[in-house]
Amino acid sequence: MKEISLTIDGKKVSGLDGDTILDVCRANGIYVPTLCELKGLTNVGACRMCVVDIEGERRPNPSCTYPARDGLVVSTNTEKLEKYRRLILELMFTEKNHFCMFCEKSGDCELQAMAYRYQMDNVRYPYTTPPLAVDSLSEYMVIDHSRCILCGRCVRLCGEIEANHTLDFAKRGWKTIVSADLAHSLGGSSCTQCGACMQACPTGAIFSKLSLYKTRPKDCQQVNTVCPICAVGCELTVLTKDNNVVMIQAPQPTGEKGPLCRMGRFELLANGHKRITSPMIRDKEGKLKECTLDEALEAAASRMKKLGKNFTGVISARLPSETISLFCQFMRQAVGSSRIDTMGGEAYRAIAEGNKAFNKKGDGLDTECSLDEILKSDCIVLVGADPVKTHPIVASFIRRALDQNKAKLIVIDAANDVMPLRRNQWLRPKAGTEGILLNGLINAIVNKGSVKGREPSAKLVQSLSQYDASRVYAETGIEAADVELAAETYGKAKQAIIIYGQGVWHTKDTGLVISLLTLADLTGNREGDHSRVISLKPAANSRGAWQMGAAAKDLSLNHVQGLYLLISDEQVDNDEVLGWLRTIDFLVVQASYRSAVTSMADVVLPSPIWAERDGGQYVSMDGHVARSQKVIEPKKGLLQDQEILRDLSKKLGYELGSSQEVSCGQT
Ligand code: SF4
Ligand code: SF4
Ligand code: SF4
Numbered sequence: 001m002k003e004i005s006l007t008i009d010g011k012k013v014s015g016l017d018g019d020t021i022l023d024v025c026r027a028n029g030i031y032v033p034t035l036c037e038l039k040g041l042t043n044v045g046a047c048r049m050c051v052v053d054i055e056g057e058r059r060p061n062p063s064c065t066y067p068a069r070d071g072l073v074v075s076t077n078t079e080k081l082e083k084y085r086r087l088i089l090e091l092m093f094t095e096k097n098h099f100c101m102f103c104e105k106s107g108d109c110e111l112q113a114m115a116y117r118y119q120m121d122n123v124r125y126p127y128t129t130p131p132l133a134v135d136s137l138s139e140y141m142v143i144d145h146s147r148c149i150l151c152g153r154c155v156r157l158c159g160e161i162e163a164n165h166t167l168d169f170a171k172r173g174w175k176t177i178v179s180a181d182l183a184h185s186l187g188g189s190s191c192t193q194c195g196a197c198m199q200a201c202p203t204g205a206i207f208s209k210l211s212l213y214k215t216r217p218k219d220c221q222q223v224n225t226v227c228p229i230c231a232v233g234c235e236l237t238v239l240t241k242d243n244n245v246v247m248i249q250a251p252q253p254t255g256e257k258g259p260l261c262r263m264g265r266f267e268l269l270a271n272g273h274k275r276i277t278s279p280m281i282r283d284k285e286g287k288l289k290e291c292t293l294d295e296a297l298e299a300a301a302s303r304m305k306k307l308g309k310n311f312t313g314v315i316s317a318r319l320p321s322e323t324i325s326l327f328c329q330f331m332r333q334a335v336g337s338s339r340i341d342t343m344g345g346e347a348y349r350a351i352a353e354g355n356k357a358f359n360k361k362g363d364g365l366d367t368e369c370s371l372d373e374i375l376k377s378d379c380i381v382l383v384g385a386d387p388v389k390t391h392p393i394v395a396s397f398i399r400r401a402l403d404q405n406k407a408k409l410i411v412i413d414a415a416n417d418v419m420p421l422r423r424n425q426w427l428r429p430k431a432g433t434e435g436i437l438l439n440g441l442i443n444a445i446v447n448k449g450s451v452k453g454r455e456p457s458a459k460l461v462q463s464l465s466q467y468d469a470s471r472v473y474a475e476t477g478i479e480a481a482d483v484e485l486a487a488e489t490y491g492k493a494k495q496a497i498i499i500y501g502q503g504v505w506h507t508k509d510t511g512l513v514i515s516l517l518t519l520a521d522l523t524g525n526r527e528g529d530h531s532r533v534i535s536l537k538p539a540a541n542s543r544g545a546w547q548m549g550a551a552a553k554d555l556s557l558n559h560v561q562g563l564y565l566l567i568s569d570e571q572v573d574n575d576e577v578l579g580w581l582r583t584i585d586f587l588v589v590q591a592s593y594r595s596a597v598t599s600m601a602d603v604v605l606p607s608p609i610w611a612e613r614d615g616g617q618y619v620s621m622d623g624h625v626a627r628s629q630k631v632i633e634p635k636k637g638l639l640q641d642q643e644i645l646r647d648l649s650k651k652l653g654y655e656l657g658s659s660q661e662v663s664c665g666q667t
């Protein structure tokens with residue numbers, strides 16, 4: 001970008017073509033007060049705090065919206081400007097209820113900080129303080145309209161980054177408020193509860209119900225770690241006070257992965273489940289009783305010894321790689337069993353087998369593209385996936401692509417109408433006929449001449465000929481015109497992406513994955529070794545666990561005599577899994593919370609929650625490696641999962657090595 005040169009406060013400074021005056025000031029260490037501006041959002045010049053004098057202009061102009069250009073002469077801190085800024089501040093204070101001592105944000109408020117800066121010991125205008133509502137109907141947040149300075153950061157963040165467009169301004173004049181869906185309270189609106197608007201709000205107008213009056217951020221310790229829930233792998237800034245987690249924020253709400261989602265920001269803080277603080281064993285009357293750790297380990301070890309290679313181990317993929325690796329080592333070396341899986345391991349088997357069959361190498365996980373590709377797409381096909389529920393940041397990336405690139409969204413799902421207000425097409429095949437629909441789609445693309453990538457082989461063309469429109473309609477129930485429309489939209493797109501999820505791998509039909517990869521390949525949606533296809537892996541470290549081979553084998557789970565289930569703080573609420581657990585003769589559960597799973601266990605071992613865990617490695621769904629950190633000390637007497645594994649191993653007469661020594665795939 002071209003360099004430009006201007007004069008600010010008498011000094012020659014440089015900037016880049018396209019910068020605003022505020023950008024140049026910041027780049028050159030010149031302070032200009034701001035309130036409505038937030039890095040990463042478009043600037044709107046709402047608050048006027050950043051006004052500067054520009055030679056040749058009749059009046060002060062906001063520096064956040066004024067384009068810098070060669071030769072400009074700018075003043076940022078004249079007496080007149082400072083008076084003007086103080087006047088604006090006074091008007092903000094008189095317009096609404098900014099009595100700081102009653103405000104949750106006091107001590108951490110940008111408006112209050114600005115008032116200190118301008119030594120605002122009085123105001124010269126009458127207070128108007130109109131009666132404005134407090135909206136507390138949202139599950140996690142409160143909007144107090146009396147604290148709002150109408151800076152619009154929340155509105156822009158909700159629109160530009162979360163791309164949900166829930167917030168906007170409503171009414172006029174002094175009655176103007178930030179409104180959810182123009183008339184609703186936040187709770188009854190389209191809000192995704194991402195909490196980004198709350199983090200972006202410079203005042204106490206939007207605040208968290210979970211962190212309310214607990215502390216001020218400046219009095220907290222901050223630890224950056226990895227979100228342990230879904231496979232997007234967001235970074236969390238966790239604020240703690242007195243060994244309690246009080247707030248979770250995005251390191252940069254307008255940054256790379258955006259604003260966090262309701263799960264990472266709020267649900268990690270409060271889940272309402274009761275902690276397990278002591279080991280337990282089932283007594284002769286069949287009741288779970290608290291016991292010493294030694295007794296619990298003894299009971300678990302004696303059955304593991306007896307069953308040996310028939311004992312099964314299943315571990316949560318929300319745990320760091322080091323713990324998963326040690327668990328595999330424990331199962332193989334100490335128990336003598338290779339019956340090892342992770343929660344959601346069936347996803348790996350379907351994805352890896354499909355990728356392998358298509359790419360003819362490894363498990364093919366590294367042939368998928370990165371999440372950023374979604375932002376560049378002009379057509380998105382969602383297959384058996386509901387990222388709004390399972391991977392909310394992926395959903396916000398999709399919405400951004402729809403907004404910014406005018407992308408088209410095609411949903412292929414036998415059961416769910418995903419993103420109903422945003423999709424262009426919902427293809428709803430009869431359950432179990434998804435493969436026929438996908439092949440029909442490929443056939444239509446080939447017939448329409450939309451092949452832009454690898455030419456289909458004669459064998460493929462021959463096999464596709466079975467999927468003509470009449471067969472596809474007869475079996476899937478999808479009209480030929482709908483298949484053609486989808487084929488045209490996807491085939492003509494410049495950069496299309498396919499995102500698939502559990503609706504695909506639950507079928508255990510590897511052919512579905514192969515069809516999706518074929519679709520991308522024929523239409524040229526491939527860059528080198530990477531197809532524009534993403535599988536929504538189920539848990540934060542699924543990919544890390546899978547890379548170690550922890551889910552490589554499809555175990556026969558018909559009759560499991562003994563199971564060691566290390567779920568830590570993951571909740572198991574799937575009826576099918578719960579039903580299966582009931583059939584197991586001897587169940588050892590290592591968990592953080594009481595649940596239906598622990599209530600059917602024979603031995604319960606306590607486990608730390610995400611924040612108490614020692615740090616470790618996580619691999620996100622698109623292969624980004626990050627390290628989690630311990631945020632708070634575990635509850636008194638609670639051991640780390642790895643320490644329990646080592647103690648249990650000793651009971652079996654085996655000393656475990658370092659957690660990285662043996663990968664799960666090794667025997
Ligand atoms: S929480 Fe998120 S979706 Fe809801 S209003 Fe705020 S920014 Fe928009
Ligand atoms: S609620 Fe907060 S962020 Fe939104 S306009 Fe008001 S002061 Fe600004
Ligand atoms: S999108 Fe996933 S990784 Fe990001 S905050 Fe939400 S649950 Fe955590």
Ligand code: FES
Nearest residue numbers: 045047048050064
């Ligand atoms: S920061 Fe420029 S007008 Fe608000």
